[in-house]
Amino acid sequence: RPQMLILYRIKLTEELKGNKHHEILSFYSQLRKGNGFCVVACVLEADYQDKRAAKKARIEKDIIKSIMKEENIQGFAEVVVAPSWVEGTNYIIQLTGIGGLVPNTVLLDWPENWQTHQKRAVDFVSVLRIALAQEKAVLAVRGLQDMPAEACYGTIDIWWMIHDGGFLILLSWLLSQHR
Numbered sequence: 365r366p367q368m369l370i371l372y373r374i375k376l377t378e379e380l381k382g383n384k385h386h387e388i389l390s391f392y393s394q395l396r397k398g399n400g401f402c403v404v405a406c407v408l409e410a411d412y413q414d415k416r417a418a419k420k421a422r423i424e425k426d427i428i429k430s431i432m433k434e435e436n437i438q439g440f441a442e443v444v445v446a447p448s449w450v451e452g453t454n455y456i457i458q459l460t461g462i463g464g465l466v467p468n469t470v471l472l473d474w475p476e477n478w479q480t481h482q483k484r485a486v487d488f489v490s491v492l493r494i495a496l497a498q499e500k501a502v503l504a505v506r507g508l509q510d511m512p513a514e515a516c517y518g519t520i521d522i523w524w525m526i527h528d529g530g531f532l533i534l535l536s537w538l539l540s541q542h543r
Contacts, residue, residue, distance in 0.1 A: 397536070402467075408420060409449060421444075444456055
């Protein structure tokens with residue numbers, strides 16, 4: 365099974381208001397079916413020397429842990445304070461894990477409105493390059509807001525673009541096993 369590093373963008377003000385945006389974590393929960401190693405990591409864009417940023421990072425980490433518990437995800441939560449999202453994800457991808465517990469797959473959202481927001485597209489491609497340079501498999505998931513909450517039946521189409529050691533077949537099998 366893949367060992368996942370989930371790049372999660374927490375929307376703290378909305379979470380505190382009760383508006384939940386856990387789609388990527390729900391997707392991961394379906395993939396893992398009770399097994400697998402996971403790190404949910406978030407980047408807080410701020411000056412790392414700012415004491416308020418460190419306090420906010422601790423709050424975000426606690427909220428991520430509670431979301432993981434709510435979604436029945438076992439693993440670790442991390443929040444990195446960095447000047448930009450790309451730089452923070454670079455730190456996370458390079459430094460997450462120890463020994464045999466190093467994630468081999470990066471899971472992230474496809475950027476919304478990337479056609480009209482060029483910076484989002486550039487940041488996304490930068491993160492893909494970082495992950496691939498570190499020899500990680502990448503799952504960039506699009507349309508999570510439209511993902512059905514209940515079980516679906518049908519086929520899963522696989523577009524095998526590069527040799528990945530059977531990862532895409534494993535992914536389709538894991539998705540079909542969710543009940």
